[in-house]
Amino acid sequence: MALALETDALLADRLAGLExxxxxxxxxxxxxxxxxxxxxxxxxxxxxxxxxxRPDALTVAEPAAAGALNLDESPFDAANPxxxxxxxxxxxxxxxxxxxxxxxxxxLLSAAADIHWAGEIYGTLETAxxxxxxxxxxxxxxxxxxxxxxxxxxxxxxxxxxxxxxxGEADVILHHVVKVDEGASLTLLExxxxxxxxxxALEVDVxxxxxxxxxxxQGRDHERGLLSHTFARMQDDAEFKSFMLTANGTLTRNECxxxxxxxxxxxxxxxAAIGDGKDFHHDDTxxxxxxxxHCESRQVFKKVLRNGATGVFQGKILVKPDAQKTDGYQxxxxxxxxxxxxxxxxxxxxxxxxxVACSHGSTTGAIDETALFYLRSRGxxxxxxxxxxxxxxxxxxxxxxxxDDLRAAVQDQLEFWLRNLKG
Amino acid sequence: MLEIKNLHVKLEDEDKEILRGVNxxxxxxxxxxxxxxxxxxxxxxxxxxxxxxGYEVTAGSATLDGEDLLDLDPEERAALGMFLAFQYPxxxxxxxxxxxxxxxxxxxxxxRGQEELSAGEFLKEVRAIAKDLKIDxxxxxxxxxxxxxxxxxxxxxxxxxxxxxxxxxxxxxxDSGLDVDAMKLVSExxxxxxxxxRSFLVxxxxxxxxxxxxxxxxxxxxxxKIIKSGGPELALEVENNGYxxxxxxxx
Ligand SMILES: Nc1ncnc2c1ncn2[C@@H]1O[C@H](COP(=O)(O)OP(=O)(O)OP(=O)(O)O)[C@@H](O)[C@H]1O
Ligand SMILES: [Mg+2]
Numbered sequence: 001m002a003l004a005l006e007t008d009a010l011l012a013d014r015l016a017g018l019e020x021x022x023x024x025x026x027x028x029x030x031x032x033x034x035x036x037x038x039x040x041x042x043x044x045x046x047x048x049x050x051x052x053x054r055p056d057a058l059t060v061a062e063p064a065a066a067g068a069l070n071l072d073e074s075p076f077d078a079a080n081p082x083x084x085x086x087x088x089x090x091x092x093x094x095x096x097x098x099x100x101x102x103x104x105x106x107x108l109l110s111a112a113a114d115i116h117w118a119g120e121i122y123g124t125l126e127t128a129x130x131x132x133x134x135x136x137x138x139x140x141x142x143x144x145x146x147x148x149x150x151x152x153x154x155x156x157x158x159x160x161x162x163x164x165x166x167x168g169e170a171d172v173i174l175h176h177v178v179k180v181d182e183g184a185s186l187t188l189l190e191x192x193x194x195x196x197x198x199x200x201a202l203e204v205d206v207x208x209x210x211x212x213x214x215x216x217x218q219g220r221d222h223e224r225g226l227l228s229h230t231f232a233r234m235q236d237d238a239e240f241k242s243f244m245l246t247a248n249g250t251l252t253r254n255e256c257x258x259x260x261x262x263x264x265x266x267x268x269x270x271x272a273a274i275g276d277g278k279d280f281h282h283d284d285t286x287x288x289x290x291x292x293x294h295c296e297s298r299q300v301f302k303k304v305l306r307n308g309a310t311g312v313f314q315g316k317i318l319v320k321p322d323a324q325k326t327d328g329y330q331x332x333x334x335x336x337x338x339x340x341x342x343x344x345x346x347x348x349x350x351x352x353x354x355x356v357a358c359s360h361g362s363t364t365g366a367i368d369e370t371a372l373f374y375l376r377s378r379g380x381x382x383x384x385x386x387x388x389x390x391x392x393x394x395x396x397x398x399x400x401x402x403x404d405d406l407r408a409a410v411q412d413q414l415e416f417w418l419r420n421l422k423g
Numbered sequence: 424m425l426e427i428k429n430l431h432v433k434l435e436d437e438d439k440e441i442l443r444g445v446n447x448x449x450x451x452x453x454x455x456x457x458x459x460x461x462x463x464x465x466x467x468x469x470x471x472x473x474x475x476x477g478y479e480v481t482a483g484s485a486t487l488d489g490e491d492l493l494d495l496d497p498e499e500r501a502a503l504g505m506f507l508a509f510q511y512p513x514x515x516x517x518x519x520x521x522x523x524x525x526x527x528x529x530x531x532x533x534x535r536g537q538e539e540l541s542a543g544e545f546l547k548e549v550r551a552i553a554k555d556l557k558i559d560x561x562x563x564x565x566x567x568x569x570x571x572x573x574x575x576x577x578x579x580x581x582x583x584x585x586x587x588x589x590x591x592x593x594x595x596x597x598d599s600g601l602d603v604d605a606m607k608l609v610s611e612x613x614x615x616x617x618x619x620x621r622s623f624l625v626x627x628x629x630x631x632x633x634x635x636x637x638x639x640x641x642x643x644x645x646x647x648k649i650i651k652s653g654g655p656e657l658a659l660e661v662e663n664n665g666y667x668x669x670x671x672x673x674x
Contacts, residue, residue, distance in 0.1 A: 379501035392517025
């Protein structure tokens with residue numbers, strides 16, 4: 001199934017065909033999503049949040065060809081995760097662990113019963129995330145997703161769940177739903193590239209005092225394009241964390257939309273990206289809405305770019321009138337290793353409450369030549385000295401990962417990728 | 424050991440000549456001191472010797488044990504045994520002092536075809552040296568020079584020097600910013616490295632340091648040149664009379 005369609009006529013066609021596939025618990029959501037896509041149309045360069053990233057590659061009928069590289073190893077072996085493997089967007093039961101674990105249930109989207117808890121979440125968070133900024137490709141995902149996992153954390157889930165993607169030649173649309181019950185917790189890891197071109201959605205609903213921790217690494221399959229959506233909705237005292245590590249990729253866009261609806265919530269999103277070459281394009285687009293008191297949110301994004309690579313950060317904090325005592329922090333920084341590379345930042349604060357502390361900052365800088373000389377004068381080779389400075393620059397973003405072992409795993413992955421950029 | 428001949432240096436981006444024919448030879452195991460008024464070119468000399476960007480050598484040469492230094496990258500000079508204790512040690516947020524030191528030691532060993540130090544050996548050595556220099560072990564865990572006091576930064580330079588065991592040590596105003604006790608510690612650290620082979624070039628404004636680190640030769644630099652060289656008594660003369668007469672003679 002093609003990811004998205006070139007013309008409105010084709011789109012209408014495809015959406016009409018949906019009746020046949022839309023069944024079960026998600027049927028209504030899919031129909032309404034299809035109607036919304038038809039209404040919104042696909043994104044174009046004229047849309048406010050598509051100025052710096054061309055949507056064409058995501059909306060043409062056929063994806064660009066890509067070699068089946070699958071160079072991404074999983075960096076998370078040491079965490080002994082419950083592993084779910086997706087190959088070309090399809091669940092590979094043989095390569096996966098059994099869909100069961102302590103304090104949780106896991107179902108496949110394709111096999112969900114007609115009445116399923118996910119029916120109440122599937123497409124609901126995505127729909128809420130369409131205001132005030134339209135995200136047609138997210139609605140398209142809800143309408144057309146062929147597979148995904150539905151994870152219900154009913155208590156503290158100690159063993160992390162890992163979704164491992166292996167890509168051949170396929171256009172992939174996946175839609176995962178996570179529900180974290182009151183006081184429950186879950187760590188979700190993702191690694192690899194789902195398809196030649198992928199549109200993924202992850203909807204996370206965290207109840208009171210629940211905690212959700214998410215880390216994704218995606219690296220050396222350079223030719224592949226990915227648009228990921230993360231939608232989160234949270235209630236009182238909940239915690240949400242999401243971190244993405246990216247190396248390479250001709251087009252990666254990670255959209256993250258978080259709705260803070262309960263008091264005393266903390267939501268942290270962060271990412272580190274390293275890109276090499278003119279055809280590298282990486283975009284983090286974040287929208288956090290505060291609609292409750294005493295909540296804290298952080299956005300920490302860092303990119304290292306060289307040889308003409310492009311980085312984009314669009315981050316917004318919206319503080320609604322009643323969201324007093326909001327503590328919102330946002331930083332986006334890029335380190336440009338040469339003059340050909342570029343970083344576009346669009347940091348936004350929109351605040352309607354008066355008793356809040358919000359700050360944002362964005363910087364673009366070159367390598368510190370004095371520091372580089374200092375390191376080299378001690379005998380450290382230029383390449384290695386630069387690597388130390390790059391890692392130092394990215395450290396602040398990696399510090400967003402709370403778990404020491406997982407942070408170390410991501411750090412190792414990053415160091416490996418730094419030394420082996422471009423395949 | 425170190426031989427600088429008729430060294431002329433200008434700024435790369437500006438038509439400004441800073442060194443105008445420096446001649447200086449430091450023999451094996453010798454300690455030389457350079458004194459001279461502010462802006463005379465002392466730090467520039469040390470930077471050019473260690474390979475900092477931004478300077479252009481227009482004439483002359485500098486060799487270490489016969490090897491031409493000026494064509495080499497900073498890291499290659501370091502591997503040959505050149506070391507500069509910076510007048511202003513650089514803060515590097517995000518790079519741990521230990522990681523930095525270990526990477527430096529092992530890079531040099533690798534460049535010289537030696538085996539890397541194991542983590543254990545390395546730790547033992549750093550701890551011992553840090554103790555002698557009264558460097559708090561907590562400081563070793565912090566990022567390089569970040570939040571260090573002026574004196575702590577200088578001691579950290581000497582720690583690096585001791586770990587790297589270079590042949591030729593250039594110390595640029597290592598005494599400035601040190602309290603009396605720290606000056607003694609640092610001097611002892613330097614003296615401990617004097618083994619009859621290792622050579623030192625000590626840039627300083629004060630005779631006081633030279634009471635602790637006894638120089639064989641004292642040079643006065645002015646306006647990009649060595650205008651006078653002599654024994655330790657030359658430093659005393661500067662301390663007592665200032666540069667007035669010496670500079671008048673030179674001008
Ligand atoms: N990168 C530079 N740009 C501009 N001027 C420079 C640069 N480097 C050195 N200079 C100039 O060259 C001259 C010599 O400077 P240098 O730092 O070598 O002096 P110094 O003898 O070490 O002085 P001090 O005793 O104050 O440390 C000064 O006039 C200084 O301003
Ligand atoms: Mg100086």
